[in-house]
Amino acid sequence: KQSLVGFVGLGNMGNHMARNLLKKGYPLVIFDISKDSVKKLQDDGAKAATTPAEVASQVNRIVTMLPASAHVQEVYTGNNGIFSAVQKGTLLIDSSTIDPSVSQEMAHLAQSKGATFIDAPVSGGVNAARDALLTFMVGGSETAYNQSKDLLSSMGKNVVHCGAVGTGQAAKICNNMLLAISMIGTSEAMNLGIKLGLEPKLLAKILNMSSGRCWSSEVYNPCPGVLDGVPSSNDYKGGFGTALMAKDLGLAQNASTVTKSPTPLGSLAHQIYRIMTNSGYADKDFSSAFKFLQDKK
Ligand code: NAD
Numbered sequence: 001k002q003s004l005v006g007f008v009g010l011g012n013m014g015n016h017m018a019r020n021l022l023k024k025g026y027p028l029v030i031f032d033i034s035k036d037s038v039k040k041l042q043d044d045g046a047k048a049a050t051t052p053a054e055v056a057s058q059v060n061r062i063v064t065m066l067p068a069s070a071h072v073q074e075v076y077t078g079n080n081g082i083f084s085a086v087q088k089g090t091l092l093i094d095s096s097t098i099d100p101s102v103s104q105e106m107a108h109l110a111q112s113k114g115a116t117f118i119d120a121p122v123s124g125g126v127n128a129a130r131d132a133l134l135t136f137m138v139g140g141s142e143t144a145y146n147q148s149k150d151l152l153s154s155m156g157k158n159v160v161h162c163g164a165v166g167t168g169q170a171a172k173i174c175n176n177m178l179l180a181i182s183m184i185g186t187s188e189a190m191n192l193g194i195k196l197g198l199e200p201k202l203l204a205k206i207l208n209m210s211s212g213r214c215w216s217s218e219v220y221n222p223c224p225g226v227l228d229g230v231p232s233s234n235d236y237k238g239g240f241g242t243a244l245m246a247k248d249l250g251l252a253q254n255a256s257t258v259t260k261s262p263t264p265l266g267s268l269a270h271q272i273y274r275i276m277t278n279s280g281y282a283d284k285d286f287s288s289a290f291k292f293l294q295d296k297k
Pocket residue numbers: 008009010011012013014031032033034037065066067068071074075095096097098122123124125126239240241244248
């Protein structure tokens with residue numbers, strides 16, 4: 001019988017990830033500020049806690065899946081945060097996409113409590129989360145990575161050790177910068193092709209058998225009706241929010257400033273997603289870049 005595992009942050013991604021742990025036989029104690037999210041997993045057999053501290057006091061492994069750096073700082077270091085009650089020897093696995101320097105700061109604080117913190121951000125989107133097909137990019141010691149592996153492989157198909165704490169975030173930030181650029185590019189190409197008289201499904205089919213093919217065109221096409229079961233065919237509901245993409249692009253721009261690496265397309269993609277966030281698209285899936293271009297005609 002597996003020992004109790006903690007899970008904090010049960011949103012678009014976390015709810016699926018936690019459910020997969022339950023399915024694989026890990027009993028869970030969970031917390032989220034959203035009562036609805038907690039309720040759904042309680043119905044599936046998870047035990048609810050009223051604070052992150054109450055989670056930490058009962059377990060020796062915790063997964064967190066929160067929106068951004070500030071939420072991670074709150075959940076770990078706030079009043080009734082994880083660090084106020086963490087047990088010695090606990091492994092803390094943060095799968096949120098945040099600033100690598102915040103991951104390093106959390107790792108430092110964890111160490112002072114006799115616990116270990118690793119960053120393990122994910123790629124794959126909500127359907128991959130549901131189907132346990134995520135890719136995890138792990139930053140931390142080899143030992144901690146090995147201790148996290150059974151949990152992470154219950155929620156994903158690829159678990160890659162990137163190096164020291166923060167390097168998982170580094171890999172994730174680079175991936176999402178490329179994803180944002182490819183999503184905007186796919187949206188531009190689809191919109192232009194349709195304006196030129198091409199049927200959207202046919203255009204997508206041609207792109208996907210040609211050199212423009214990418215994840216955004218093939219698996220997550222932004223044009224409504226091209227694919228079933230993706231946010232574009234559900235009024236851009238669910239999925240990966242535009243505000244979260246703008247956040248990740250901001251992290252990439254911070255990183256490019258710190259390392260003096262030119263990222264001109266990343267910078268433009270950041271500004272496009274920033275404008276979308278301020279134009280009513282914040283909570284829509286990031287593939288709504290297609291709709292944003294259409295609306296501006
Ligand atoms: P989300 O906003 O849907 O979920 C976040 C959850 O955290 C919510 O349920 C919210 O109530 C909870 N939360 C916020 N503050 C809290 C607090 N103080 N205490 C407890 N719970 C709190 O976000 P998401 O789409 O699930 O993404 C989570 C992370 O994963 C983000 O960093 C995101 O960038 C990353 N990510 C998302 C996707 C995706 O496709 N959605 C893919 C890869 C990575």
